[in-house]
Amino acid sequence: MSAPAQLQKGLKQRHLTMIAIGGVIGAGLFVGSGVVINQTGPAAFLSYLVTGVLIILVMRMLGEMATANPSTGSFSDYSRRALGGWAGFSVAWLYWYFWVIVVGFEAVAGAEILRYWIDVPLWLMSLVLMVLMTATNLVSVGSYGEFEYWFAGIKVFAIIVFLVLGTLFVVGLWPDKDFDVSLMTSQGGFVPNGVGAIFSSIVVVVFSMVGAEIATIAAAESSDPERAIARATQSVILRVATFFVGSMILLVLIVPWDDNALGSSPYVAAFSEMGIPYADHIMNAVVLTAVLSCLNSGLYTASRMIFVLAARKEAPAVLVSTNRRGVPVWAILFSTVIGFLSVIAAYVSPDTVFLFLLNSSGAVILFVYLLIAISQLVLRRRTPDEQLVVRMWLFPALTIVAIAGILAILVQMALSSDTRSQLLLSLLSWAVVVDLYLVTRARGGSVSPDELSEQPASTGGQR
Template structure:
């Protein structure tokens, strides 16, 4: 399968994805793709759990994501591929690892697609009184049509979705900083909220680390650009730029905005389930803040739904090209998109929506929990792959290098393992860890059973 319009990777599929994403679209996907409802709404949970020190939790998680992205950037610039980390895991650790990464990553994103469709429907309920399943279906159809039309239409939608999110965060940072520094008439410089409501660590320093489990999942998505870049005209340049800018993105959009939230309002005034950004803007006396932020949250949800469907379909396409999924999923439409893989991922996503409607406390909850730690398993395999492949890659192909190799690479592996161990001791996260491990076990059993069946069929007689 040719993934970049010029180089052929080792998958051997006759169909090839077309380079339909522009540098402009990729740049905005890289900048805003990681900003989702997890930040706009989920940050309230973290602030309630941690207190004013919440931004430190975001800084720790941001560091881990930056290191993983740097490792992935090193591999992706040396060998751009739509299969991305699934291909790298295969080359470094063996076919079982590539099979695991591909199917686990696909599973994670189709669950995200279903979850985001439900979240988007709840946001729409703010304006429209209609059944959740019907609104979810409308959103699924819209994003499926966008992905089916062409890769450039996906890129254009994502460009504007990401642009809106980035613009809102920048405006919030500018306005919030002006108020915090007393640059607005009638407001004096005030940072007392950082210490006057139980101190900087009202729940102890341990709370900063306990909240890592929640925060890490709000930052998932930075790696999508390494998959999307394979459908651009200059994948190496796109990936290099994205991985180099990830530090600035996380520091400004996550750490910076959460720091401003705890400066502008008391940490214990944040309502669970509500957006702290809305609360902060209301506290500043800005009219229509709830309407504006609700629209922004919807944009964030649609962006995640759009990119989730894109990512799931490309990973399924790669699995089919490697003969690790049904062969018909590798077929491309006349517009050069894997239409069957998109439709299959969309249908599975909508089945998750139906489960959220029919059985929200059992089946849907099981699906969410069974994918909860999956992304950490994927990150762990990415980190291990980089350690192995670094030693095999010629120096001239290393346009992006992992810092202080191998020390930081090993530290990243240990950091991911530490988060998984913490999940095992966290009462709320424990079920996610064990059910996600069960998901991985199922994937591995399927892999070894199919390989055994293949070997048996090849035996003479």
């Protein structure tokens, strides 16, 4: 292989648009939102609104840095430039770890959904899904983009259908139904479990919104990274407002917040309340596409992060090689192995090993977001005005607000007995990563911020 290996610019604008739109819609919205509503009450949409604002701010910061310097390394390279090698190493490895665990988790979740229709052992169906998604990523980046385009399209279409039908139902433009918004206050009030529940639920909500940042990584494999990143980061506002906040408002107006049916599948409960036949089958199919989309994107994202780590001399050199189609085959297979091991752990030891893996990656994404925000605070002051295609609003005030918000969520996790173990194990994961950096650096590996600035701006390129 010639060095440096280059990724194929095989993603089209329509792929990136749908990756950006669908990236924040996962199984967490279709299933996990019911738990949030049960815990918070009708005010649950405020939890999504506050979290959405935080995600929007992080995406805006990413947009500013990424348009100034598009890179497959994305936020790991920005952290390296802003804070030093340890930060870039930490962001890349933590983000990789988060997504490979997600890949295993989503494979198990997808298998559980398929067992609704097919009586097959869970481990076998999980492995089948892993093999299918691995094959999709191995063919070409274009096949990943095409798969994600259609599966994200199904998710988006399902949410839009729900928003339209739900609105008609609530405003009274539905058979035998009058205008009725009484459920917002009639079942014990707007905040039946207290205002604190709005903020404690944010810990759950933030993980259902992870994924918007994938578009900034994928953009490096497109022909016009700056335009793609700018569009992705600017459109996240509308997506959060409509898909998350809008659908949460409709859910609490259609189904009582304390209805147990919400916990298992809120959208099935809402469609059933509206009298739509086969709601369970329809939404199970939609959730399956969301799970497969997340599995597909998780594998793509993890492979690109480990590819960048190898290019920075922080992972085995073989992982930076690409085939003649510009696909980082070994990076994909290496990331897949962890996913396969997670599936095996879910079968052999679901309550110990698999639970440990999930908990040890639970707060990792918040650490990554925190380092992104701090990096933007530093790099903005070093970036010439002419390079700022996308600018962070009200800098530095909103950047500081975002940092404070992320720290507040981490404190909330520490105070809650339900999430404390996730935080502690995730901190342990970070400590292990920092130790690995020190070992890597001592052995002559890793790229310093100065060396990074001497390399090409992007690891992308046409072979």
